[in-house]
Amino acid sequence: MELKEQFQKKYPNSFFLENHVALVEQYLRQQSWIQPKEIVQSLEKPGEGNMNFVLRVKTNQRSFIVKQARPWVEKFPQISAPVERTGVEAHFFRTLAANPIFSTYNPKCLGYDENSFVLAIEDLGKGTDYSFLYQENNQLTKEEIRSIAQYLSALHQLKPATDFPQNKAMRLLNHEHIFNFPFSEDNGFDLDEVQKGLQEIALPYKNDKELKAIIQKTGELYLSEGKYLLHGDFYPGSWLKTATGLKVIDPEFGFVGPAEFDAGVLVAHLLMAQQPIEVVQLFLSAYQQSDDFNSSLLARFTGIEILRRLIGIAQLPLNLNLAQKKMLLETAVKYILSEQIEL
Ligand SMILES: Nc1ncnc2c1ncn2[C@@H]1O[C@H](COP(=O)(O)OP(=O)(O)O)[C@@H](O)[C@H]1O
Ligand SMILES: [Mg+2]
Known part of the structure; x- marks a missing residue:
């Protein structure tokens, strides 16, 4: 039909x-x-x-x-x-x-x-979204990073309206594709069709019980009640480059949850877009963390987002060879296990 x-x-x-x-x-x-x-x-x-x-x-x-x-x-x-x-x-x-x-x-x-x-x-005008960042030699400007940090800081400083929808069904869908599907050995998704050899380098992560247990635990936090209003999908595809500056769209995954999720997703995408370390550092210093901000959780959400984008179904238009992907996967696991972002 x-x-x-x-x-x-x-x-x-x-x-x-x-x-x-x-x-x-x-x-x-x-x-x-x-x-x-x-x-x-x-x-x-x-x-x-x-x-x-x-x-x-x-x-x-x-x-x-x-x-x-x-x-x-x-x-x-x-x-x-x-x-x-x-x-x-x-x-x-x-x-x-x-x-x-x-x-x-x-x-x-x-x-x-x-x-x-x-x-x-x-209509915010004929802009393009920021997916071009995944292509070689595209860098966020300092002003753009400050905009992103200003937006996210302001959002996470709001007292979230208590009537904001739970958005449970969308979170369950996202949860499946962030925390489960990518790590299931028999999910039927052939990574070699994305890039020859990817299936093999993904295998160790699908077989790592310790890693998977941490990912599951972190996934529960994604589904639990939080304190901050989140955009929920804060990555370059949700930003528009327009004549009047950077704009933010597409908050359909929004919910009241852990601030570390939005921030972690963002850092993951800066790394997958091969942004220079200074860009990531500038974001981390410009973003105003709440008093209870948990940097271990930030590291875990960052690592998991990298893993799931590289070996899950929601692929990005990345311009990376197999060796670069392997390095990113290793970095991601390091962040998750050490609970630290080391740039
Ligand atoms: N308010 C807007 N002003 C200008 N362009 C927009 C606007 N909203 C969406 N677009 C364009 O449409 C595309 C798809 O919209 P988006 O909200 O991201 O949909 P989806 O939820 O399907 O990803 C965006 O990438 C952007 O190019
Ligand atoms: Mg979109």
């Missing part, structure tokens, strides 16, 4: 978002998301995404972004995913909208339709 049919069977009263000007215009009018005289002129894919169906809507007056969650991962439709994720994103943007720090980084939420899981947000 086609995906659209599947969706309509499961949600007969919902709108299925697709690249069709007349249908989208009709839907936006029903939602009162466009003015009576506003006309949709074109629709385009605004950039690479992973989980959702995303369009830039251009009208005769402005442009904005619409994003629909379907009960699957857009890039891997065979993987199911919870549809309430766009609602979490709406909640995140709305919670932060009143605070001027976040309004310089996040798009405004223009509307959320819980009946069809569609989110409308401000």
Whole structure:
């Protein structure tokens, strides 16, 4: 059965978002998301995404972004995913909208339709996300690192609203792909298809009982109650490079949890993007840790994120040879076991 049919069977009263000007215009009018005289002129894919169906809507007056969650991962439709994720994103943007720090980084939420899981947000302009960092000779500028650190510090200093959704289903999905799947010997994912020889260098990590026990324990922390509002997916794919600076999007994995998770994921990606040590150091010194910040946990989350990105299903557009990956895997394990980040 086609995906659209599947969706309509499961949600007969919902709108299925697709690249069709007349249908989208009709839907936006029903939602009162466009003015009576506003006309949709074109629709385009605004950039690479992973989980959702995303369009830039251009009208005769402005442009904005619409994003629909379907009960699957857009890039891997065979993987199911919870549809309430766009609602979490709406909640995140709305919670932060009143605070001027976040309004310089996040798009405004223009509307959320819980009946069809569609989110409308401000268009931050034609930028690219920061995935280019994984390609050779691309470095974050000092200003960009300071922006990233400022954003994350401010986020983790907030008193999280007690009504922030638990986002349990998304966390369970993420938990599976961070803490379980990559380390299961018989997960059926052939790493040699990613890169010849990768399967073999991954094997020791899948067979290491001590390492796996620590990863499991750390995974439980990811699922437990925390104190800080997290972005939940704080990596270069969630940052946009725009004419007015670095922006932060895509907080669908957000939840109230351990601050070390956001920070650890970020450090892991700086290392996988082969950023110079000074870049990582600058982030670590500019990021304002809370009093109870646990650097052992930071080291563990960092190491685990490196491992899972190299040997799990959520692969990155990395430009690394096998020897470089092997070195990164070894570094990651060192961080996890020693509970220390040694640059
Ligand atoms: N508010 C926005 N302004 C401009 N471009 C955006 C905006 N939101 C998303 N995009 C573009 O669309 C892409 C996919 O959006 P994203 O929110 O990351 O979706 P997904 O959850 O599927 O990863 C982004 O990488 C970016 O290029
Ligand atoms: Mg994204």
